[in-house]
Amino acid sequence: MKFLILCLCVLFHGITIPLIEAKIRHYKWEVKYEYKSPDCHKKLAITINGGTPGPTIIAQQGDTVVVELQNGLLTENVAIHWHGIRQIGTPWMDGTEGVTQCPILPAETFVYKFVVDRPGTYMYHAHYGMQREAGLYGAIRVSLPDGQIEPFSYDYDRSIILNDWYHKSAYEQAVGLSSIPFVWVGEPQSILIQGRGKFNCNTSGIASGLCNATNPECSPYVLTVVPGKTYRLRIGSLTALSALSFEIEGHNMTVVEADGHYVEPFVVQNLFIYSGETYSVLIKADQSPSRNYWASAKVVSRNSSTPNGLAILNYYPNHPRRNPTASPPIGPIWNDIGPRLAQSLAIKARKGFIHTPPQTSDRVIIMLNTQNRINGNVRWSINNVSFHLPHTPYLIAYKHNLLHTFEQNPPPEGYDSANYDIFSVANNTNATTSNGAYRLKFNTTVDIILQNANTMNLNNSETHPWHLHGHDFWVLGYGTGKFNGSSDPKRYNLVDPIMKNTVAVHPYGWTALRFRADNPGVWAFHCHIESHFYMGMGVVFEEGVERLGKLPNSIMGCGDSKGHHSP
Amino acid sequence: MKFLILCLCVLFHGITIPLIEAKIRHYKWEVKYEYKSPDCHKKLAITINGGTPGPTIIAQQGDTVVVELQNGLLTENVAIHWHGIRQIGTPWMDGTEGVTQCPILPAETFVYKFVVDRPGTYMYHAHYGMQREAGLYGAIRVSLPDGQIEPFSYDYDRSIILNDWYHKSAYEQAVGLSSIPFVWVGEPQSILIQGRGKFNCNTSGIASGLCNATNPECSPYVLTVVPGKTYRLRIGSLTALSALSFEIEGHNMTVVEADGHYVEPFVVQNLFIYSGETYSVLIKADQSPSRNYWASAKVVSRNSSTPNGLAILNYYPNHPRRNPTASPPIGPIWNDIGPRLAQSLAIKARKGFIHTPPQTSDRVIIMLNTQNRINGNVRWSINNVSFHLPHTPYLIAYKHNLLHTFEQNPPPEGYDSANYDIFSVANNTNATTSNGAYRLKFNTTVDIILQNANTMNLNNSETHPWHLHGHDFWVLGYGTGKFNGSSDPKRYNLVDPIMKNTVAVHPYGWTALRFRADNPGVWAFHCHIESHFYMGMGVVFEEGVERLGKLPNSIMGCGDSKGHHSP
Structure with missing residues (x-):
């Protein structure tokens, strides 16, 4: 019966999916508060099974994802949105509190169940109050069914999510925003690359014992590459506020996917990415293999004091914790709209994968x-x-x-x-x-x-x-x-x-x-x-x-x- | 119809209430987070209509209290317990999450409606997670119906609630308590008398700008008395942890009520009070009217580092903010159980108001x-x-x-x-x-x-x-x-x-x-x-x-x- 419904649904939308291979991807998640130090500063974060970001959902086109979500928060409800998943036939599974569902109460378990009907790079995150910035988010990677291939080639597939991070709790921020006089949340304390950033513990916080620069939780994210290989890097942004420019020292990036759609490839030195967007870029490890390289995420569009987020592109067999010998890229000027608009305009559907739009609107x-x-x-x-x-x-x-x-x-x-x-x-x-x-x-x-x-x-x-x-x-x-x-x-x-x-x-x-x-x-x-x-x-x-x-x-x-x- | 139900209910329990005078006491409360500095240190507190403690409910025996509670928290539920009110015939109004009701969701309004069937001193507070210590509490004062008199006399009636106060949020505390290794909440930072205490801003917090010793919110509570007059002071404790000894410099207290029952009067210099208890004491303003006097609440039963909470007994017409010339009372030794047990044993039902217990149990x-x-x-x-x-x-x-x-x-x-x-x-x-x-x-x-x-x-x-x-x-x-x-x-x-x-x-x-x-x-x-x-x-x-x-x-x-x- 379930199979039949899936068939009808899929046929109705005219997408060809090799139904025979569709699997159930079952996840069991417990959401709770834990002390975390993603940028060396210790604060409460909302975790999934102990982590922030939560587990990456890995599925194939046509699979059914089942997430059994237990709300382990003490007095707080929760709801999770599957960002980029269209929820065709399951609009009640969109996870948008107040729009598609009531919130999930503490101690209760809600079962999210939906089909991932397209390959691509997606994300999930809390969609209730301002919980997303408390750390409740993660990546969804949907691959093609076995035997089908992408219109571009690469050796390895990696996912990272960019985020910005505040030391004040989401409650504290929300109270400020609702107050008279208004208290703005301000610029984030750190930029996180795959949940890791670095706050300067010397600026403040040392006295209160909350900042520890040597905490392994805030060692930079390391992406290890084998010289000569090509990597598909799936990059998502779930920043609370910041528009970002992402780049890797000395490595061009070829943009091939945006929000689950193939892009007519174009090459950039830095990728502008806004909260809610995902991109796939191809990176070839074609630089000198004698050292590591910086990956950097910089705030643009705001005159932000937030330091750039840094990660390490680690050329195997260099030690993954060895800092690159060069300085990290400085990134583009924050207030130059030109290059950002240019990137927006450069993104077009890939030939052979064009969905022609209706030529008029109603x-x-x-x-x-x-x-x-x-x-x-x-x-x-x-x-x-x-x-x-x-x-x-x-x-x-x-x-x-x-x-x-x-x-x-x-x-x-x-x-x-x-x-x-x-x-x-x-x-x-x-x-x-x-x-x-x-x-x-x-x-x-x-x-x-x-x-x-x-x-x-x-x-x-x-x-x-x-x-x-x-x-x-x-x-x-x-x-x-x-x-x-x-x-x-x-x-x-x-x-x-x-x-x-x-x-x-x-x-x-x-x-x-x-x-x-x-x-x-x-x-x-x-x-x-x-x-x-x-x-x-x-x-x-x-x-x-x-x-x-x-x-x-x-x-x-x-x-x-x-x-x-x-x- | 409503009147009839009340009648039956009341008659059934054999209590004589002049039904003709029973009133509806209607309250409209909005619960939300606000920044408060009850002990000079600024943190988020849960407030009712902007305050912590919340409004004092003042009613007469037999009245129906109606509290229309709007949950204005962003993602957090709430429930309020009416501590000491027996909820005869209305067990669903006890406000105990998980026992008598589901929690009240954000943006929802729950109407608590119950009869206060006995005169006396009661309290209300959150009964969900650890929200009580976030500041959601207040006093209930039920007086005799018009024309009836207490078996003791006094000129004025005042209510105060004692509390202890932590600078960590209730979430942070709860996460520690549930962690392995265990993180104990520790001793409170301050003792509050009617929502006011004094944290030493020099100890810490100054750097972060969260502590302001001159914030009027943390000026001591002032109880103004007219020389020669007798005051009924209703004292409740809603501490999260601390057992307290309360005393007023140079003034004896005559204990006349405990948890809504008349006590055979006895005189104390200091009153031991445990979380959840209420007492009425009579105080005569019979000391030199030339100055003010300290009221002090000290932690007992734990070897606590928490400084005593202080308030001012202000003899009119001295300036209410003028500090007493003497030192505050030091209070009893924390680890001497003797006087505490002695007070427990001293509390007996007042003659003429004895409810004789069943002589055997089942x-x-x-x-x-x-x-x-x-x-x-x-x-x-x-x-x-x-x-x-x-x-x-x-x-x-x-x-x-x-x-x-x-x-x-x-x-x-x-x-x-x-x-x-x-x-x-x-x-x-x-x-x-x-x-x-x-x-x-x-x-x-x-x-x-x-x-x-x-x-x-x-x-x-x-x-x-x-x-x-x-x-x-x-x-x-x-x-x-x-x-x-x-x-x-x-x-x-x-x-x-x-x-x-x-x-x-x-x-x-x-x-x-x-x-x-x-x-x-x-x-x-x-x-x-x-x-x-x-x-x-x-x-x-x-x-x-x-x-x-x-x-x-x-x-x-x-x-x-x-x-x-x-x-």
Whole structure:
């Protein structure tokens, strides 16, 4: 029966999967707090089976991943999102608290079960409160079925996740963000490469005994390579705040994958990567094998004081802990948008793997990204509406017709473009908060124009990586300044646009996306900067919920969903 | 209809209440994290409507208290226990997570509604994880109905709560307690009197900018008195760990109430008070009105480094912030059990207000209090069984016949007294953990003998304040050494024993209690030291659950109770 459902589901979406080989990948995870020193500074982190990052999920296309998640936190709930997995037919497994499920209570076990229907590089992370930055995250690597090969060759496959790290707890940060006066989280203390960074214990913390520079937990991450071999390095970013530039001293990188889609290869010296994005790059160990090399991750787009994160590319048989003899790369200038925009524009679908987008769309929603104050609190808003989550998850509310549980006024389709100056500080005094949602007609094509603007600070506009749940979208174009609805669409790339699930809108710029509303469910679309989403930078799309069967009981139990399931 | 229920309930318990005057006392509380500096050191505290302690509930006997509690924490649930309120007819309102209700989820509102059926001094506090020490607590003061008078006279009525305060978060403490190797929470940084203490900012913390000795939040609590007047001071203790001695320089105190029961008055210079206890003392402002006086709370029973907590007894019209000219009282020696036992023995029911206890009991349960290691973790055990809470609250499990949700083997009725040396370190290697419960036959009389013993450290036995939910018990006797089942019961006070809800078992001693199992529900009985209960020092009693009507839906939603309620 289970097999049959899988068949139908897969055929329906027209993807060829060798069903005969599909496996169940079973994981048993316990989530709890533990003291960790990922950057030498000891603090509580949320771990999975004792680690942060958690275990890497390794599966093949078509496999079913089953994660039995036990919440071992004392008083805190949890929910885990499978970032980049579209959850076709299982929208209740998206792990987005308030959207697709109630949170998982302490001592309870929730079973996530979903099919990984495409090969590629994905991630998972907490999607509740600001728990992601407490350390609850990891990588998902989906390979092709046996016998199929990638359109590029490499000898070894490695995954790393980049992150930024704060010494204050997620609670402390959240309280500051909700306070009047506002207390900004500030720049992170460290950049972590695969969970390892280095805070300078001399700066502070020594007195309190919390920092230990010789703790093995904060020795740099080591990627050992055999001279002459080619490595596929899968790089994901789950930073709370930082846009990063990643590079390896003396080694070019060939970009071949973005968010699970093959990229027409191009070579970079440094890779810009925004929170929520994944890339595969090919690296050939073609430098002098007599020493090791630095890998470095630097904050860009913010004038950050955070030191670059460092890891070691270890040429076998050099000692993996031997520091490279050269200085680490300095990385690009933080405030030069040019190279970042250039990289965005360089990413196109690989020939032979192009999903041609629909040439027209049924609906265009323009989303102005602004900052403002609402009731004294600093908030981010989309078209002057600042988002907050309802108590009853949308998926349950729509399916069970509990429409009183959230605002029924849909958010606006745009803003007063003619009269809005995106280059100056605007008061946006008409901003409100709402948990209204966009309802999309099933199987229609939707365009989203993300329009960036000035923040509440003079001459400041930030980079926002927007992540869409449940879909990949085509990236039709980027531009600087204000989007022009009549001329800019003519410049859309409708030939070979890349499909992604996360894309940046650059400072004072715009980004145009297109997607098909063909996945029944309710899906979040939000800035992947943890504090920005917490401060209202997101929206929700509903599509085709009426096509779904019975929702599982396990997602219920909060808000008005307490009584809406049988024993 | 509501009035009728109240009538029946009240008549059933044979208490005369002037029903005509019963009022609804309505409170609307928002619980959230805020930065607070109760002892000059800034940390996150859980507040109610912005404060810790929370608002004092002031009601009259027979009133219905309604607390509409909104959980404003981000990812953390909550539950509040109304300490000393027996919840007759409303066992689901006891606020004990895992016993009487599921926790209240973030953004949800739970309505606590119960009758305060006796005058006296009570408290409320979180009963979930270790949240109590995060600051979620307050006082309940129930006065006599208009026209009735107390059997003692005073001019003014004041409430204070004593507490101890840690700079580590409750999470950090809990993680240490659950770790291998074990990390003990240690002595508190400060003692708070009505939410105010003073940490020495010079000791540490200055560097990190978290300590500010001039923060008005940590100016001492001031109790202003008019010379010549008599004050009823209601003192409660909700310490996480510490047994305290409270005294006011130069002022005797006449003890008149304990845990809501009138005490045959006796005079003390210092009052010993254990976590979970409340007392009323009368103080006459009969000293020289030319200056202020210190009130002081000192840790006893532990060799603590924590400085005494200080408050100011301000003689009007002296300036309330003027420090007393004398030195604060030093307080009693920490390790002299004699005076503490003497105070315990001095507390008897006031003549004219004696509830004569049943002269015999139907069942005797002996509870050996020991420490041990189970699977490498340090735990407290009762008769070698270390308690842990189930996922489905007992009350729901019993009422809905979900008996598979917890261990059906009841805990033991006693221990091998003949062969156990309470004065030496015992390995207790046969200790286990369990969530089994005692089922009590309805309307029977139960005796509990709390038997203290040596901990895992040589020559060490601690003070444990045991608190019973849903009942008051008669304190029949105290003794030193091992309880003798044939001779000691002959020395029980069956004439005028005080009734209490919390009582201490002194180091190497025993305490004998008796109560009537006449309140249908499931009730926790546990050591009120937060870390001790967390480490397993508790049990649960079930009685007469079959007599209860339908449980409210609002307590459901966790464990196996997700489906057991209708919309």
